[in-house]
Amino acid sequence: MQPTHSQSLPRVLGPWIATAIIVGTVIGSGVFKKGRNVSENVPEFGLAMGVWVLGGLLALLGSLALAEVAVLFPRAGGNYVFLREGYGRMAGFLWGWVEFWIIRGASAAALATMFTDSFHDVLRQSLYPGQRVEVLTFWPRQLLTVFVLAGLATVNMRGTFLGGAVQFAITVLKVASILFIITLPFGVYALVAEPTYPPTLGHLSPMWPSGAINWSGFGVALVGVLWAYNGWMNIAPIAGEVKDPSRNIPIALLAGVFILITLYCGANVAYYLVLPRGAIVAKDAAGQLSATPLATEFCSVLLGPVGVVIASAIVMTSVLGALNGNILVGPRLLYAMGQDRLAPANFARLHARYQTPALAIAAMTSWACLLVVGVGALTHYRLPLIPLGFHDLDLNVPEGKSPFDIMTDFVIFGSATFETLAVATIFVFRQRIPVTPENRPYRCWGYPLVPALYIAIMGAVLANMFISPEQRTEAIVGMGFIGTGALVYVACFQSRKA
Template sequence: MSDNNTAFKPSLRLIDATMLVAGSMIGSGIFIVSADITRNVGSAGWLIFVWLITGFMTLTAALSYGELSAMFPKAGGQYVYLKQAYNPLIGFLYGWSFFTVIQTATIAAVGVAFAKFTAYLLPQFSEDLVAVNLGFLKISPAQLLAILVIVLLTLINNRGVKSGKIVQTIFTLAKLLSLIGLIGFGFYAFNAKIWTANWQSAWDLHKLNKDGSIASYTSIAAVGAIAAAMVGSIFSSDSWNNVTFIAGEIKNPKRNIGLSLALGTMIVTLIYIITNIMYTGVLSLHDIALAEKDRVAVSVSQQIFGYAGTTIIALLIMVSTFGCNNGLIMAGARVYYSMAKDGLFFKKAGSLNKNAVPGFGLWIQCLFACAWCLSGKYGDLLDMISFVVVVFYMLTIAGIFILRKKMPDAERPYKAVGYPVLPIVYILMGLTFCILLITYKPNYTWPGLIITLAGIPVYYFLARNTTKIENADLVDVE
């Protein structure tokens, strides 16, 4: 039973918000994607450079979002920022993409990753087995387990924000400490010969094929290779903005959202870069690039701990992905709540249940994410999401310039760091990345763009059937 008069309860402290940022960012990517990055760039220097440039982009975006979060400390986050800076259509296209691709497909990808590593401990959950054969669709035990985890976390978050907060803080602290431990043991197992060999030609950019052969790039193709390599690192660094969606439940949001964005992204960026430096001191580039099923962290852990390494990493990734999905599930439903309040989503998503959370939004998100679990491979989802996400990040950061002209007298308790230089640099870098990705990896970038544009007729259909959008107060600044 829902109660339309129920209000969000501000119960998340700065530490909780920071754990949401860090926990939503760290899923399975850091343990896997370095293999594909290494195949694209072929050298240790460029491997670290890809993570550095991604970290710079993430930090720049997070510091820029601080200004917007302080201006609009309400549920919905990025959806609200885009609506205020541009118009309701742009806000809706983000919310539509968020529901159809960005959040739900990410939840699915992280859920499937959880299941894949569970299979290391319990082989009956292997993705190579068939649990259900429908003829046109074969469903693996891994997919079923991913669905089960998504449903379980939805149930937990449906019980109230405090339930979700406890799970988030415990699992995020556990994986941060575990990652730091892995880094420490990795440097203890440091191999000087491997390190020297890996860094001898640190800036020799080339392709490492899966058969172990090397291929050279032309100048233009080299730039495209770097963009292709960044797909993995951007996916691994994404979802830092989830804390903005849950602003209505954060204590002192005008201060704590911006701070949590800065702290969370800095912590994760530092851990990611140090982890990859550690990889190059334990495994040869060949072993990183050709790790079985791209599971670099498993290969590293086996070098450090021997046979037990597989179990250790499997447990670490299970903790990591479980906590990551909890943060994604918790935050996502708040966007649908804000859209529903504008008459642009299912009406029931705009009300809170007796536990003061958007229960209907949580369950409709759960349903769509479960459908994504059955849809395809981890890499397919990763490529599609990265392109669409960066497009909306660019639009949102450009919105800072628009809002400074459109609403010059609005209260800005926090201002974007490095304005206007850093926001402009991010937009230029993001634009370059998107153009190169369309050119060199079109198969899974165009589908994401098409899904986004498909929201245009949906928006006009919804707008025609409600007068809320015409009457919305677009200058409501809390």
């Protein structure tokens, strides 16, 4: 690699690719995986759909506010820049600390793990149709996951436009795949004279709880849905590479979120029409929710063994797109922090030929690979999360919780905390920077109600994570990690000039 000190990243991304980056990085595993968690905690169809709609509305409220901030600061780094400019260098550093070590690394690791699991399903169905045979054992699957991460990192090192073009192509495929899932029950019903599993309205009952709503369960389900929508902010870190940012950033944010709400709600209605709730919340012998994605079970019921292969291919394509988007977007944070000397300065160097932050890409991908191996071993061998002392805090890995769910819950705690603070910077900048047509070509619709409502709901979600036994470990450990980051900043960076 031949690094050079380039001053800025080139603006090469138009509105189509910018929108594809949002949709492509968001649609990954959540729409196929988290429906089981939602149905387990919210048994009523109407309320379960309300969780999916609320998750989308939260993303919409946040995007309406964040678009204004992103247009003010269209630079590489996204939330890091917003928090640094709004609250100071320590706030920016803490976002970078949590985003690198937990949010982005765990997202990439979780997505890569699910890609390998789906590949394993295809392999098993091809070699042993209808049998639950483990074709690849634990360590070969970990090695394959690492190879997938390394391969996508190599693609993104070779050019931002190349990575964006790959993202656009995969996004088109994954949107088409979800539309296939949405229409499949009705296609089968129309083409088959007497389908074995026709769409059944009876599966939508009960529609609403007969008594009081279990708000704690609703909150746990919402955390799962927030993982499905996680990444709607991903236009911000690459804002410095978007053409005409004052126009294209708001377009990409709003169009992307509307597409997501439509696809997610449509797919979940299709699942419920075909699968009874007992099949959705099925558990294995260990008491863990079935690891089979809902899309796989859904297509298997309608199309038989070939449906398993089709669904696994859909999941693989979707997860691959989200994973590529994370590897494209995530390293821009290290690039921005390297420029500010809040991370190793070499992260701010661009490759002399490809003009990409290649070293930052390599660092983020390497950490994701370590998480794949570490969290996989933690759950595979049932190792304690805190082996020495502190047992009274009950911070060990819950029985029956998969590596995927552990990593995604950590992601949501970290992202919800700092992304809420990032949206709140709109109030800071409204006071600090005069509102004029020149510096505000886009202004948040519904200000101040829209950002205030987003902040209030996300605050309630975070509070519920500390209350809920299913997510308390992730919340407490996450807060401890943020505190550790504050100590690192004070020890290493407090005396440096801004």
